[in-house]
Amino acid sequence: MRSALALRGSLVVLVATLAGMSVTHSTAVWLAPRLMAGSASALIFVIAASALLGPLVVTPLLRHGYHQALLLAAGVVLAAAAAAGLLRIGFPHRIGTAAPAPAAPDRRPAGPAETAAARSGRR
Structure with missing residues (x-):
């Protein structure tokens, strides 16, 4: 019963603080609702995980049934990594970009000797 009440309260706090974050433009004021939203989100995650995993540990019939699920989850995480x-x-930063533009020719400013030679018509 207390978990359900804590879950509902955390959901209300999370929605309220997320709405409050969109109201302000100040970073200092935005940090307080962000901290509260993160804490509420963490509490929701812990309550949900304990509600799902609690029966697997407590029920003797399913005590050995979660090992395969853990191995499967570990395999998925390793494959994703x-x-x-x-x-x-293989693709550091080229995904979704066009071909690179051709390099521009090296155009450095002319020095005094080159400028005098260009004025006199010599090269």
């Missing part, structure tokens, strides 16, 4: 690493190595 490997894919992210391969994408980063």
Whole structure:
């Protein structure tokens, strides 16, 4: 019962603080509702995770059933990390961009000797 009340209260605080964050333009004033929203979000996550994982630990029939799920989740996380690493190595920053523009010729300002030669018509 207390978890349901805490969950509902955290959801209300989260929605209110997210709405309050959009009202201000000052970073200093924005930080207070952001901190409250982060805390409420963390509490919601903990309550939801405990509500889902609690029965798996307590119920004897399912006590050994979550090992396979944990292994599957670990495999998914490792595959995502490997894919992210391969994408980063293979495509560092070229995804979604056009071909690079051709390099501009080197045009440095002319020195005094070159300027005098250009005026006299010599090169």
